[in-house]
Amino acid sequence: MFDYKKVVRIFQTTFDVKIALPKHTPFFMNILEALLLLCLLIVISAFVSCSELALASARKIKLQVMAKDGGDTRALDVLNMQQQPGSFITVVQIGLNAVAILAGIVGEAAVRPYFGGLLENAGSWGSTAASLLTFALVTGSFILIADLMPKRMAMTHPEAVAVRIVRPMMFLIFILKPVVWIFDGMANAIFKLFKISTVRQEQLTSEDIYAVVDAGAQAGVLKQQEHYLIENIFDMQARTVTSTMSTREYIAYFDKNDGSDTVLAIMSEKPHNKFLVCDGDLERVIGYIESHTLLTLFLKEKDVRLTDKRVLRKALFIPDTLSLYDVLETFKTSGEDFAVVVNEYALVVGVVTLKDVMSIVMGELVNTEEEPQIIRRTEDTWLVDGATPLADVMRALDIEEFPNSENYETIAGFMMYSLRKIPKRTDFLVYAGYKFEIIDTENLKIDQLLVSKQGEDVVSR
Template sequence: METTESLLLIALLIGLSALFSMAELSVAASRRLRLRQLLDQGDRRAQAVMNVQDEPGDYFTVIQIGQNTVAILAGLVGEGAFSPAMGSLLNLLGVDPLASERWGWVLSFLLVTSLFILVADLLPKRLGMAAPERVAVNVVMPMQYFATVFKPVVWFFKRLTDLLSHLLGLPERRDDKVTPDDILAMAQAGAEAGVLAGAEHQVIENVIELDTRLVTTSMTGRERIVHFLLDDSEVLIRARIAQYPHSTYLVCDGGIDQVLGYVDSKHLLNRVLNAQPISLKAEGLINKVLIVPDRLTLSEMLSQFRHAHEDFAVIVNEYSLVVGIITINDVMNTVMGELVAPLDEEQIVRRDENSWLIDGTTAIPDVMRALDLWALPHQEEYDTLAGFLMVMLRRIPRKTDAVEWSGFRFEVMDVDNFKIDQVLVSRIDPAASPQSQPVA
């Protein structure tokens, strides 16, 4: 074969190898969401790429056959194309003829190999990774043509591959399910790239957490519930409304754990405007209240609100004792976070670069996010920062009690009637052992 013909053949083989490399990586890296967008825009080739992703056997089989065939031909042609030229060059440099022939073959091999690595492998794969969907829709049709031409060979190797995959227990199709972790990872990447603002990133994380956060992390605690007793006088009801203006009030009989229902403040106002006495025993004034267990997630709570056509619920524990109340606004505030929370209601206040003042009722996911922690010990046993301290200390914390964990010191600053109000979290030695150390 003439040198010119050999060089042209090598160029053709390099082009084919580059095509196979781009076809392999671009289809594997193509995102289904982006392909669907291309399909909606009228590019039917996107559907062919998605079909390949669903049934990749024939496609990748023909690519592997092509790549290996090209590699073998390149070795045969390359040695004959460049060895004489390299030998002659070495002769001109004064190298012994026998040595120049041997080293000419080595240099020819290195040159052909380098060309294939650079032009037929690295550059095409980089292009396939940089714009996978664009490349995939352009190469999928040529690859399907090759699959048709070499169909008998493809069928044979595909069946052998299917047999080996079955014996090894490997899946036949890739799993394209998008998990919450995938969404969080994409949101994090978007925030780091500047595509998402910090508040928008936070909202996405909060929405995903609705399936894991319990209602107790967003409720109004038992000690803060403003409620009426059935026998309360009109003077007492008026005074309590003036002191604690709310849209809804719980009504109980004898104690907060004996819930009768709730009364809407607009109905009380209507009685005042009509010069009627305010009596909780008036017929039709008390509404039936939605009662839910304290182990519901916020996502389940939203479903309960939707099915019951209510926006207010009482949360009880396994002993039927009231632990708090929750409204649909509480759930929405959890989702929106700092976008709607007034500054005076912030539960986490960053004092400086290495310290935070945190409310004891703050939900653990919020604490972990603020401190950039991946996990806390015995995390399934508590929902709030106060619960974390109780579990770690194995008793009711007192003022100045502290726990050290993973480079942070959690110190109780204020306790009110056994309730932890404020906790000072300080960053200590980052190299400290990640074992809890209760400090008296």
């Protein structure tokens, strides 16, 4: 039979208060009633624990999708609670602490005497054993049922759990509003004193998106090509036009005074879709022509001048500092798909087409006719074109980063920056466990490298 007076004495000792006990009380509790009360406390504690983790870990993006596409207004309530979590945290702590104290009181006053009665013939250690059994029963039940299980469920399905418990939690906040206001106010005052922000920061960075994409690829949600496609889209803002343009030495152009025989010979030798037309040299570009338009006129007329307005089009000039995203926007607003790239001294450094820009995004989907820049020879060796962008090398070799990469954009630039000299054949350096050796140069330019797996970094030569 439950000793009510003993419970009151424990309560008095715990909270340092005095309560006048009646001489006779009708309140009695047997072991079954005590266990039922403990079960109720476990359920309350499980609800509070589950609410705490679910509301805290529910992802903002998924909640926004649930609210916008699914029309679930409970998701908006969760978002609002995440923005101002003070009241919610206060209710959680009040609930957990109150339940823990009550469970201890019930266990000590009702369950321990029951075990004590069972072990009354055990001698002097019977009372100690009864206390230990009570502690193990109550604590084990709370750890397993009121803590581990609900929290694991909340971690597995945080958004689904959050939208289901947010309304009951809002009701508890309303019921306990005076107490919540006091504790929340004191906590806010302390945070303000130490100048600590209590507003949840949900700023999404490109690194966050990369992490989500990588997680999707590892989980098999995204195919490898889709993974590369998304990464390449974000690379467009970081990479400049010089990383994908055709450099100056590869530009095929006509002089405005070239005759039809010269033009046809150049077009036969270098079959491009577009050719620049210059007044003497590349520094005096007057426009460009499209091959099919010029050839059509050649079929109709034997002698066509390159300055003819029917074939000559105005060239679009862009600075070499533009990102690929900016180039794409420029093509969109101008209606062009071909541009001349100039540096700060107004010197032509290359040309770029819409296909060049899209090749960064689509990769091999638009480069099926071109030789790949990275060719794997064996399990541990690669042939790499000197003009290969760093991002492609990093992806192929699984390298996290290159040192001071803001100073160069290609693997050739990395070699020149690291060697600190004009490169020549057989020059090499080792970085990130790979040996980068120059095997071919052309006009002081690194044309091709041999990359092989090595040990730790060594000094270059």
